[in-house]
Amino acid sequence: MSRPRGTLALLIHGGTDNWSPERWKTRFDAVCADRPVFLLPDETLDPAEVRYAAVWKPRPGELAAFANLRVIFNLGAGVDALIADASLPKLPIVRVAVDDLTKRMTEYVVLHVLAHHRQEIYLRESQREKRWEPKTQWPAGAISVGIMGLGNLGADAAEALKILGFKVSGWSRSEKNISGVSCFHGMDGLAPFLKKTNILVCLLPLTAETRHILNRSLLSMLDRDSPLGAPVLINAGRGGLQNEAELLACLNDGTLGAATLDVFETEPLPKESPFWTHRKVLITPHNAADTDPDAISKYVAVQIERHEAGQTLQNVVDMRRGY
Structure with a gap:
């Protein structure tokens, strides 16, 4: 007997507890009780029975095997690795946009903006060296935080x-308006945005246009006239956004005063990377906004129900823009 038309296939290649395929299968079985769910x-x-695929880092060519596939759900926020597959079927790709992920990213951004604002690198170094030498602490209002990327994540942060x-500004590809936030857009707005930014938070998607956008040219335009002494970078977007050789050089020569890096071009970060031991760098293992299987599986289940009811899918990736 043929299985129901709405069969969902899970293609998950993880390697960490949060991306355990079996963990995701358990969650999808719970929320798709009337729908067959297969872990491949x-x-x-x-x-031929597969109509939907929920994926994380599928291998190139894997999705092309499903001739009757209707929708692809990407289980993480970034879709750059997925759409780089030249054999990818020309189907709607739905990206994650749930409150849980958004709030986790906001927690991360606020934590690290405060860490640099409150001089945590200096204070922890003082603790290790048993030095009781507090420095003057300025108020939040003395610091301008600029956010690159004003989608759901950037706007909430x-x-x-x-x-x-904090004085907050933002930059995006297209025009955005957020009350109380100075918004800039397009290439004409990039330089004015950078010139007023003391702490730069990057939450951009990775596209052909944004690859290596965090380079010496851009970082050199950041405002240096603040109590921080030198600007700070926080990158919780994608590793490919940063030119790592130029970023390291900017940290070494004082163009940047410090950085928080959650993402890297090669992950896990190689043990020989100088970022590991750099005294100006805070590193986290790409966990700024870990995806929650409960929230995401429910989100996908609702999207499938909407699709089968003839309703419009939400948060479909614009393949022309790459996000």
């Missing part, structure tokens, strides 16, 4: 930082 590879499944009293 599974020799009992006929590829901007609101939280604004409440804390």
